[in-house]
Amino acid sequence: MTHCITHACGHEQAHYIPGSTSEKARKARWLTTTKCRACFVADRKAEDAAAGALDDAAVAHLRLAPLVGSERQVGWAASIRAKRLARMVQAAGGGDPDPACAAVGDARWWIDHRDLSDADLLTKARAAAPAYVPASDGAARHAA
Incomplete structure (x- = not known):
């Protein structure tokens, strides 16, 4: 069954959550504390870009x-x-x-x-x- 979850970032996302009723409820509660997939990916790309810029600066003199x-x-x-x-x-x-x-x-x-x-x-x-x-x-x- 698909559940519509409102994530910590404020975005809604549909998730398929398998398992027993208690497992589904636990997973749904946990998902509300996380970012949606789009925000997670955007944050990860920003972190990678920042780390890459630091690496580039460290080797710029070479x-x-x-x-x-x-x-x-x-x-x-x-x-x-x-x-x-x-x-x-x-x-x-x-x-x-x-x-x-x-x-x-x-x-x-x-x-x-x-x-x-x-x-x-x-x-x-x-x-x-x-x-x-x-x-x-x-x-x-x-x-x-």
Whole structure:
């Protein structure tokens, strides 16, 4: 049976609530304390946009290789790269992360490696970034 619920945001939404009478009543009461689906999605998008802006600001000073791929891949990879590099910048105490990560410009690479730990991501980035050349003194430079 479908129930029309007025959510905490003031919007009404129809919900199918299965179960016994007491379970339906409990679920209906709980739904009145939550936001409707549209408001929940809008809030989530706003939170994601704010977090993305913070990540972008944290890595704005880095010289990042341009991402290459389809428009959809580039958009997704840009958010993944900004989030991961912002976390690495924070872990480095505000300093720059290893330049190998900044040299990887393949959007698909960032998408495929999004779930790796920071240490594993760095190892894979060093292998994938041909422009990254570690110097003998421990510093890094970019090859021409």
